[in-house]
Amino acid sequence: MSFLAPYALIGLLALPVIWWLIKATPPPPTEQRFPSLMILNRLHPRRADTERAPLWLLLLRLVAAALVIVGLAQPVRVAHERSLAAGSGRLVIVLDDGWSAVPHWSERVRTARLLGDHALEQQNEVVLVRAARGPDGALPEPFATRDRARFDALMGRLRPESWGLDRHGLVPAIQALSDGGRARVMVLADGLATPDDAALKGALEALGDVTDIRWSACDIATLGATTASGLKARVSVLPCPARHFEIHARSEQGGTLAVFPLDIPAGLSQAQTDLDLPAILRNQTARLTLSTGAADGNGTALAEMNMGPAGIRLLDEGDRRRPVGLVATPNDDTPLVGSAFFLSRALGNIAELRHGSVDQLLGGKLSVLIAPDGTLSQEGLQHRVDAWVKDGGELIRFAGPAMAPGGDTPDARVDPLLPVALMGGVRQLGGPMSWGTPQKLAPFPEGSPFSGLNQPSDVTVTRQVLARPSSELTDHVWARLTDGTPLVTATRSGRGEIVLFHVTPSPDWSNLPISGLFPEMLQRLIQRSEGVRGATATATTLQPAETLDADGILGPPPPGARALPASAFGNTVPSAEHPPGLYGPHAQRRALNLGDAMAALTPEMRLGTPMTPRSARPEQPLGPLLLACGLLLLLLDLVLSLARRGLLRRASLALMLPVAGWQAAHAQALPTQPSAPSPAATTPATTPAGVTPAGPQASDAPPAALQTRLAYVVTGHDDIDQASREGLDGLSKYTADRSSAQLGPPDGVHPGTDDLAFYPLLYWPVTEDVQADPKRTAALNAFMAHGGIILIDTQGAGTELDPDGGGASRAALRRATDGLAVPPLMKLDDHHTIAHSFYLLHDFPGRVSGEPVWVARHGDEALDDVSPVIIGAADWAHAWAVGPDGSTPYAVIPGGEDQRTQAYRFGVNVVLYALTGNYKADQMKVPALLQRMGQ
Template sequence: MLTLGPLGFVNPLLLFALAGLPILWWLLRVTPPAPKRLSFPAIRLLFGLQPPEETPARTPWWLIALRMLLAALVILGLARPILNPNAQLAGGGTVVVVVDNGWAAAANWAARERLLGDLLDQAERDRRTVVLATTAPDGRESAETRLSALPAAEARRIALGLQPRPWALDRPATAERLRALELDGSATVVWLSDGLESGADPEAAEFAQALAGLGSVQIYRDAPGDLPRLLLPPEIDTAALILRARRAPSEAPDSLTVRASDDRGRVVAQQLLDFEPGAAETAQALTLPIELRNRITRLDIEGEAGAGAVLFLDERWRRRPVGLVSAGPLDAAQPLLSELYFLERALAPFTEISRGDVGQLMNRGVAVIALPDLGPLPPEQATALESWVQAGGLLLRFAGPRLAEGDDGLLPVELRRGGRVMGGALTWSDPAELAPFAPDSPFAGLMLPQDVAVSRQVLAEPALDLPDKTWAQLTDGTPLVTAEPRGQGWVTLIHTTANTEWSDLPLSGLFVEMLRRVVAVSQGVSGASEATLPPLSTLDGFGRLGTPPVTALALTAEAIEAGEIGPRHPPGIYGTDAGRRAHNLVAGNPSLIPIGNLPRGLESRVYAGGEERDLLPWLLTAALVVALLDALIALALRGHLSLRPGSLRRAAKGGVSAGALGLLLLSGLLLQTPAAHAQSTAQAQSTAQAQSGAQSGSDQDLRRILAATLDTRLAYVITGVPRVDDLSRAGLSGLSRLLLRRTAVEPSDPMAVELGRDELAFFPLLYWPITPEQTNLDSAARRALNDYLVNGGTLLIDLREPAVGTRLFGASSRNGQALQRLTDGIQVPPLVPVPPEHVLTKAFYLLQDFPGRYDGGTLWVENPDEADNDGVASVVIGSNDWAGAWAIDDLGRPMAAAVPGGERQREMAYRFGVNLVMYALTGNYKADQVHVPYILERLGQ
């Protein structure tokens, strides 16, 4: 391929035919031989007569230039010029394609696939061998990983199976594999990079230098706006979950939407995060009720693929409700010295705290009950707490003077009466310090402060199982924290008070961390005592959760501490049904540093360069137009364009025949390449789908009117957003197929209408999706829409977003604001939520709600008491994206997921569509049937 700036030629040798244009110019100027002169005196009688026809001695220069242009257009067309060619392989030899297929490539993987396909196509045309190398490790160490040159067709088969990996790259290892290649001569290297450094230390320049040792190098990278974003682990605040995200350094503002889902895939909440200009990180608080927040197991960036856009949450990010048993009157008299004061201050940062007696707390469904030193519990309370613990609760008790005098059996160990005093005036011992925590303790890894000492404690009776029940002890070996599992729950005892009466522990940060670990145990987290965690489900390169690969191994404590993310430990969920741990990509500290300066002489491009466009059909079309113009000029010069008798016969004898023109048109169609034909076909399909009203001529308008009147058709409003218009067409097509199968309605394919241009009176139902990109309606569009509503049409307006709420227009909703703008000047009647006995609830199916792709939005209709047209509402407004739920592809498969209800929700969306069409076609006859018994009674029958 010859490249001249943004223009490339597939057949550049044909351009040499342009050198023959001067010869063609000379040939066109050739005239017949001059006639022989004979002396004939009578010729003077003809002087002054005007001949009926004059033949010039030479062809006019402008006609020659027109024919030269025709020849140049044909030559250029046959040379196959391509504007903005994506794949450009210069030189010869083997083609080495290096693909960055790490986690960062997933966000723009489609562009890489297209470019890789173009490269392999050109290599196959040039009969060049291909070496295909990837930079993300796959966990295999065998001869299969060695690189070798393959035919382009075999390389394409391998390329079809390429997918991004959910971990970072290893470019140095790929460079070693490339150095081991044995190539004949220089190669052409194309590096499809992800635009980022693969580690904290910039190494892309070294990798590019290694590629340059193989031959000429072309580097493709993502545009700055296409670089991936990364979700960071959220932080737990007192009243919210702080969502965080990171991006590559950029001076432009940016925003993303984080979607929070539960373990069943249902969307719990959505939150918008904005990046300020120049900011690399952003954070935003997500405020939810504690019960709803604890259900969140997954965060992901909406509309972005890749493991970096997905973050799993385990028990470490959940706030569990903790109940504090109310103390006696002494604590109420001295609140700042009470145990409850210290407990509340220590637990507030990571739990939801409530107070009450034992019965009240158990009824509130708390996960942990903290019991200060209140002495032995009454028998009925002890029995109730025992049952609560057996069912999975955690009881946290603190020792003190009251508990030292007797116990109630609800303790992990047997206690000695009295207590142990250290550091008093009558004792020989000093206050004891804490001993380091054992590796199998839930407190393992916590740092011990130097200023924490215990001056008094309640001792445990020696027993054989006492070491197994001890979570923390003093330096002299006496237990400080003991615990015992009972049924599904735990009983835990701290052998000192929760205030500063017996120790300095409540004044330290260690007290807060110890309580955090204890609360975590209530959630089934076993802490650091879990040796290995087998993989349950892992992410693929696009951020989809699935079966772990064969290379995945169990997650060890060493791998967790090192943040190991790779083929052996891919991001995902590890553990067992009893306890699970989220292992996210961010644990490996992936790089978001853009590739810096590369060695000189390397050609660098972006994936999103211009759209590749084949100019062959345009040049041949222009050649055809020029040929027709030349034919008309030739006919005019010969006088064959008059309407006198015999003019058609003389035209048939002219230089250009209709058959020749038809042959030129047919040759132009046959010379189109498959790519150009596919492109023109796609454009034709897009035009037919959009039905934008751009057709000209009365015949097309007549065919459109006949199609709308002879068959029942649903219609949708063109928004100008191709993605939305395609979804609307597919949605109404899916609904039309369902109506054909389940009802007596036999609709044809839906039609697209442009407000103000197309007639709306033919369509019983008009679907209008709202997008912020739509421009305001002009006067003709407003007038047409008002006439449609007044004359009995039904308009379904869809905001296409999750539940806006009980208000008709969400103040914070972009689509709601767009609807207010677009309906300015439209006679929208007063609207109310659908009443329980409305005809829409029983037109064909019995319905209680009206879900679509989303669920929970309010459906608004015209007040039935005020509606004209036999009580049928002219306007129906909702936000559940019904077209998205109805949409099917050519194979009948759904095109969009219905959340959160899945296929059951999609079925209910179809039923709503059937009811709506029946309501629009038949009116409120179902409402009239309710009055039939009263009508018969009044008639006396």
């Protein structure tokens, strides 16, 4: 133990004086009863001015005074002083400050500062050596000082780097320190192995005694992804206990588009998962982020940790955008007839589809061009499309009558945009004019991009154009019929590809375009394309545009950042010269990520004697604790002194009298206040004294009875319930800020169990696993019958958020509303009271827009013609949601923040509609009233 103010201990000399001052106390008063005046004559008073205090009281006061004096001397306890002060001379601190140090960076800096401060107090020199290269691309020079202020200032400025360590360059720097003699070495290692660990260990041992301090390497993880066959995320960790991760797909504004859980069992070092995102969400995904925490028994993350740039996977233009252009022709989109009609239906949910002429489509960013029969017959267009394909485009063509004129002359079949040469005419398979029968699909070849797809047995082909037989034809065939004739052929052209379907994109020649296999085949072809960067990939080297710092924030590149060859992306590990981030111009943007090319993580060998971070705890000041104990003892002495003199009882009575007076006055005032009769007021007068009458007390009232609150139905899905709670909380605050309605925090309820009578509005997110429940239905019917409104939300099912969930959502909605007293419905329009109960609205978006909202056609007259139910699929809760930090965590599609504002306004209108009913409907009758009044 040491003292920061040792001269304050002189006050201990005052203890004898204190003993002399407090050794005597006044005697306590003596109470005597006088039964008769005769006894007074027998009393002989004795003079007793003072009485010695008991020994325990004297010791109590001396201990209190000693604690106060010692506390003023500011004692400090040094934890594990022997381990920190072992040896003398220089202290060399080797600090790992690369990306792997981010999860425990604050603890590393605190430990390094503690070690350095303790050595500086012993008048020893401290040398700090950093293991990662700096922003200028050079390894920082060792920092040596004997000044504590300079050392603390440096530690306060230190930040980890977003690239790895340079162990190879660190070895010579450590060897150069050997010229100053032996030293104590403290290594704050990250725990990840490198090829130079053995050389570094030898250099450290030659310098002096080495102590290895490290934190749990199980908190280190890297996030990578592949986009060759769909978006797949890969998480790499050290072999550790089971871990739970969540991968968030985020937009450029930081909003969450989707969340994918991933569990890595104990002992495994890598796992991957498919990120199945709708095309419109994937196109808006700018980055994938990794959040991690220790997993409990249910696999739920308990605590998040900052992973730094290793937990971020940036997506570039080619990763997230593959726009598809469909060449349009007049009247080609006629429903159930035109080829564009069937192609649009097949591509609507899997691609970003654009319509237009060839010139219009190639004038913008395009990854895939789909050309039905007859759209590329002009020679000028063929040359332009051919150049686009050779520059990385993907051309998909379909056959038809224009591609197969009569005859078999080779000159008539010259077309540079065909993968194989064709024979003239159309092959007829089945029908009154043919001896053949319709052919089915043969299994896809092993090297075909369609390999692995499920082939329906009912897909048949009745007509096709035939490929001219040749020795190389087999190399170009991706799909065949059962008789061996090609159905889909392809060839490479420059960096691009040309694919030909030997049938039409409409059901004229085959029922393939109306089968479930057709969109899957198109999706495989789109995934093979290079993306929009293929159209402009002309630069051989890409300059850094924005780079990630240790906090995962994109910013200007550091001074040492250098250009990177375009061919090196995907196999380059980020470094100080090539930090992780985005490279190249915006149209040709490429992403360099830590987790894409990094080798598997392996544990690092011990570099010295192991020491846990807890063994280097900071100094603990004892002064405040001693002062607090001393003051508590003095307060105890005061209480005991008052008790010995008989004054404690009088003081307590004096304090109780004002309280009793206030209670009496309050009890007299209660009958004069208007209130409902309480059970106590109706209790008979024969209630025994001291027995509390039965009945509810004021404190038993639910919060919703004392404050207006919104409610949501608990679904049992943690993510949906959290979004409902955050959404209604955000809507309540938005409503309170812009209207006179003051709403409390929302409540989660279970209809049929909880009392719904306190809530004006109930938000019900319907999930696919909802089941019919008679108790819930009865409770909701009673809720609506007494004026409550239910807002039913299928959360974007069947929309761009969840294009495949429409059928399951409709079935779930039928189960949920089975037995519910839902009146006849109509679409909500801008003439309904909801559209102008506060804001004037013409549409009613949520997280998605354009979805219809249904309300009662005629409300209950007993309830002021108010619709008891509102049904939609706009996913309002995610649009209203506000996170704990005040941000809006979920992105809205496609209108951005303007659409979120409209969603909030719709929510305000619904809340005020639930609170006030149809009073705004009277304003719609003003013209008729004025007409009847003759004005």
